Amino acid sequence: METKDIRRSNLRTLLDEHVAQGLTKADFAEKLGITASQLSQVTSNKHVRNIGDTLARRTEVSFGLPKGWMDTIQAGFVDKPGKTEHANNYSLQNLSRNYTDHTYRIEQLDVELSCGGGRMNSEYPDIIQSIEVDPEYAKRMFGGRPASSLKITTAVGDSMRGSVEPGELVVLDVTVSRFVSDGIYAFSYGDSVHIKRLQKLKDRLVVISDNKTYEKWEISSDEEEQLHIQGFVVGKWEMNYTRLG
Structure with a gap:
């Protein structure tokens, strides 16, 4: 099979x-x-x-x-x-x-079930496919979250510069599939996919780019059916490789 x-x-x-x-x-x-x-x-x-x-x-x-x-x-x-x-x-x-797994491995994000328009990191090469972390260190690093609840993806563009730089690995809690509190989310809206900060204001969500070059925009309660949250951003890894030989 x-x-x-x-x-x-x-x-x-x-x-x-x-x-x-x-x-x-x-x-x-x-x-x-x-x-x-x-x-x-x-x-x-x-x-x-x-x-x-x-x-x-x-x-x-x-x-x-x-x-x-x-x-x-x-x-x-x-x-x-x-x-x-x-x-x-x-x-x-x-x-x-009958099934045990003693490793703490975070796999790359698979957005097959999303309602958006394709892969979140389609414009940036998928250099890292997975990351293994010491289980005890991972408990402290990810607040006790199991590895199966986390995914990694590569940040694209500079709209979140200041919090997330282009090319950095972003760690998502993919068990979060709805807005739970103000913070940074990976989500699809209509035919586009984003990593942005979401803030709740009364009956609407404000979509915020930490790079002030980009304007804020809003998602009203009538438009929330077009919003599909892929995960909550819990951290990032800075990726910087220098060849020495």
């Missing part, structure tokens, strides 16, 4: 398990930070949409599963077209204990 098929199988199993416990599909989708329509697409037998890295890792975080669970064929069930059969004594908790 390819990774896309394994992920689809595992997500169906999770969905079936939680529906059997009385959770609705709409509740399940909300817990993942996606719409019910998107859930139908990624679990459909017609393979309407594949499950990208962002949704796979978010699923693991949302349901307390270890990193990589979604990418591994899980013992205890057999996936058939349109049906998931559970083996005797099937338990999500037991499956979770």
